[in-house]
Amino acid sequence: MxxxxxxxxxxxxxxxxxxxxxxxxxxxxxxxxxxxxxxxxxxxxxxxxxxxxxxxxxxxxxxxxxxxxxxxxxxxxxxxxxxxxxxxxxxxxxxxxxxxxxxxxxxxxxxLKQGFVGSLKLGIECYPCFQWLLQVVSPYLSKYQDVDVDIKNEFQFGGMGALFAHEIDLLITPDPLLNRAIEYIPIFDYEQVLVVSNQHAFAELEHILPEQLEDQILFTYPVETTRLDVFNQFLLPAGRTVKQHKTLENTEMILQLVASNRGVAVLPDWLVAKAENKDQIMSLRLGKTGLHKSTFIAVRKGETQSRFVDEFVALAKQQSA
The missing domain is CATH 1.10.10.10 (Winged helix-like DNA-binding domain superfamily/Winged helix DNA-binding domain)
Known part of the structure; x- marks a missing residue:
């Protein structure tokens, strides 16, 4: 039964x-x-x-x-x-x-049947975080060969429900939502920057203002506009928008299009610094003071986490973006 x-x-x-x-x-x-x-x-x-x-x-x-x-x-x-x-x-x-x-x-x-003595299920709620995650997972797998690691990509931009349902052990997110049942552990800070081609008219500028993007084609990841920082924290508060908004899932393709001067993009500064074609692009601040963010690991509060979760969090803190 x-x-x-x-x-x-x-x-x-x-x-x-x-x-x-x-x-x-x-x-x-x-x-x-x-x-x-x-x-x-x-x-x-x-x-x-x-x-x-x-x-x-x-x-x-x-x-x-x-x-x-x-x-x-x-x-x-x-x-x-x-x-x-x-x-x-x-x-x-x-x-x-x-x-x-x-x-x-x-x-x-x-x-357990296959010889593992534990499991760790991760959820990712941001596209660029996946590249950072690979830097953490690689040494984690080497150190804990008896742990089965499963990365849940399908929970991107909707991972909180999976965390509550115990379908994942932890959630990597740049957008913490206030909830008494969830604990957010800060991992690293970064800045969202405007990425342009070296041949772009903005290339001589140090920062950009909202109104200057009104005639631009903007490339972003396929995320709801309300959850894109460039819109909800930069353009919309100033009553501005862009000429055209195009979405792509692949970071390398976004950077290649920007390098070809087909448009501009907003990405984390650490991701731009590691771009293969970084000699063809440059980054500008969004506004005079910039748009600063943090990445967090979310876990269920009040529960005893497994040592596999604790060890992963510790390793993530050591690995900056």
Whole structure:
């Protein structure tokens, strides 16, 4: 039988959630939670049954059996779509919190099976941080050969939810969000600078003003404008914008386009200093005083971190950008 939901309390501090389930005087198993999550995600029994590798009739029977067990309706029909009731939404909330714990526990068991004695799951919430991260991961892997390191790129610009769900152990981010449940550990400081070609008209300047970018093509990483410092801390407060905004994921391509005088970019100063074509580009301050930032490692507060997390943080502090 699948490990019962209540037993997960002893693995991760879910006492409050467990008390709510006990109050219903029921016990849900993992497959039932997965069923609730799949139906909510796919919307229909047909699609959910395909995902769960069940027949439609088997899933329909399981739905009825679950509702009989809890004694309350969890879904209502809207055409061919199944929508969660308030009670169903409550179960889904628990499923979204608890299922990642099963998955994490299974991955840890698999790591043990393959000879690893621990695991470290990292999330990155900034594109340029990946290049810095490689400088940290390389010596970390050499020192801790018994640790399975997994970098979660899919959590870029949305990693806080993954951190809360225990899908990652730590999150590397330049944009800390105030939250009592999260601790932010400062790693290194840097300055956001405007990068231009040596042939650009700005090449003789030491700093740039917002209005001077209005006729420029600006290259950035594919991030929401509201989260780009050049917009929310430099251009928009001055009521300015750029002629055209283009996004690219690849740092080398951005730098190559800038070197070819196809536009300008805003990047961390440390990244520009390490660029292969740094002899073809130059950097200017954004404003007279510059735009200064810090990179942090975010961890869940109040929890005992594994030694693998602690050792990684220590090593990250030693490795400046």
């Amino acid at each position: 699948t490990v019962l939901l209540i037993k997960m309390v002893y693995f991760h501090k879910y006492m409050k959630m467990a008390h709510e389930i006990i109050a219903w005087k029921i016990m849900l198993d993992r497959h039932q939670l997965e069923m609730v999550r799949a139906i909510d995600h796919y919307g229909t029994v047909t699609k959910a049954s395909e995902h769960l590798c069940l027949t439609q009739s088997a899933l329909s029977h399981a739905i009825k059996k679950l509702e009989q067990r809890v004694g309350v309706q969890l879904w209502r029909k809207s055409g061919r779509t199944l929508l969660l009731t308030d009670a169903g939404a409550h179960v889904l909330q628990a499923a979204n919190k608890i299922l990642p714990q099963f998955e994490r526990f299974e991955s840890e068991l698999e790591a």
